[in-house]
Amino acid sequence: MEKSFAAAAEELFRVPSAVSYTVKKLEEDLGVVIFDRSKRKAEFTPTGQLLLKHGRTILNATENLSTLVIQAESGWEPELRICIDNIMNCSPIYSLIGEFQKQYPHVEIRLVEEVFGGTFDALNSGRVDLAIGTAEDIDSIKYQYLDIGKINFVFAVAYDHPLTKLPRPITIEEVKKYPSVVVSDSSRNLPAKSSGIFEGQRRLTVPTVDKKIMSHVLGLGVGYLPLFRINQELDSGALVIIETSPATNRTNNVGIAWRKENSGKALKWFIERLINIKREAFIS
Structure with missing residues (x-):
């Protein structure tokens, strides 16, 4: 002055x-x-x-x-809204955001986390422009889908859980004696989903995958966990994979989705980068 x-x-x-x-x-x-x-x-x-x-x-x-x-x-959005499922590894998207901000600092980025069906719910309701970690069974007329890969789930319990003392494989009837730790679906408009719960089994509902893993480690309940998220706990012995009868380990296909009608340049920039990067990094 x-x-x-x-x-x-x-x-x-x-x-x-x-x-x-x-x-x-x-x-x-x-x-x-x-x-x-x-x-x-x-x-x-x-x-x-x-x-x-x-x-x-x-x-x-x-x-x-x-x-x-x-x-x-000129076709650039003032804000790009990205949703990533809570189960995913966020590092790849943070790297892309950093690269984008250096080139286009005037476009704001809003990154949110959703859980389970809430990831697609956020896209379907128009709350976000790009969803990372959606299931592949979406409307192919309205949405474009880019495959990431499969997430392997294993039945895992705390190292000192009573189930670890029983002969393997463990029967489903034995499993049902203990609460299933469930991550709360964050859907606002679509019906909430749940999985990995056997009929008649009690629930312990938690807000995030991290809290679910912690609950398993503390022996508060049992259930399925994404294998790529618990390597450290398995290596340390804090968690143990249990074989069940019948075998119930499962996989989920996940991917990246966006509305076909969305022609924004910021969205296009991210999609082009996501096509070319190692997308499996989101689940490893």
């Missing part, structure tokens, strides 16, 4: 009288005194300080609005 009208005029490539006239005209139009001219150098009055503070905010907002309008006209 310049300390005199003369210095300000020089900075603006204008004559001092023009700057003085502009300030005086502004004071007359607003009916306030912006500068105290009773001293050797003009200083801001409290009202002038307030005008300066909020004036800068307005100018910055105007500049940002202009940028957003230009972006929208």
